[in-house]
Amino acid sequence: xxxxFVMPRRKTLNVAxxxxxxxxxxxxxxxxxxxGGLVPYRRGEHWWLQAGVLNWGIYIAQVKRWLEFxxxxxxxxxxxxxxxxxxxxxxxxxxxxxxxxxxxxLQKHSGKSTPKKFPRVNEQEHAGKQKVIKCETRDExxxxxxxxxxxxxxxxxxxxxxxxxxxxxxxxxxxxxxQCSG
Numbered sequence: 641x642x643x644x645f646v647m648p649r650r651k652t653l654n655v656a657x658x659x660x661x662x663x664x665x666x667x668x669x670x671x672x673x674x675x676g677g678l679v680p681y682r683r684g685e686h687w688w689l690q691a692g693v694l695n696w697g698i699y700i701a702q703v704k705r706w707l708e709f710x711x712x713x714x715x716x717x718x719x720x721x722x723x724x725x726x727x728x729x730x731x732x733x734x735x736x737x738x739x740x741x742x743x744x745x746l747q748k749h750s751g752k753s754t755p756k757k758f759p760r761v762n763e764q765e766h767a768g769k770q771k772v773i774k775c776e777t778r779d780e781x782x783x784x785x786x787x788x789x790x791x792x793x794x795x796x797x798x799x800x801x802x803x804x805x806x807x808x809x810x811x812x813x814x815x816x817x818x819q820c821s822g
Contacts, residue, residue, distance in 0.1 A: 731756065
């Protein structure tokens with residue numbers, strides 16, 4: 641039986657349990673399949689996940705879900721920090737992976753040049769914009785995401801080692817801890 645990454649309302653997953661035993665739990669967040677993900681919360685000494693938007697950051701679940709539908713060589717997975725620091729290289733790798741014609745061919749036919757950088761988003765300033773996370777919050781999130789990210793790194797490393805990735809995909813980097821204050 642394949643694991644499901646959409647959890648029904650009030651169903652939780654104990655992330656401290658490597659076997660992933662599920663149980664009923666109490667925590668913040670409305671939950672339900674429309675909630676967009678799982679929200680981590682603590683009960684006693686264990687972390688639990690309940691439906692909510694923070695699941696979007698559990699990339700190992702997303703990768704495993706995609707692999708149920710597509711062979712690995714058809715999925716390009718890149719670490720965003722590496723992509724942003726070496727944008728021209730990644731744009732070219734993504735162009736080749738997606739079989740987009742060479743920029744000179746595109747420009748000749750469309751009159752438009754190929755972008756050299758990814759577009760920037762979330763640049764608008766407003767009173768509620770968070771620029772630096774509190775260290776306590778970052779550290780609590782790291783307790784939840786850290787082990788899941790280690791599982792992701794191990795899977796990505798194995799895929800590269802076993803030659804399962806697209807030829808254009810560079811090795812998957814490691815996420816850097818966010819800057820924090822307080």
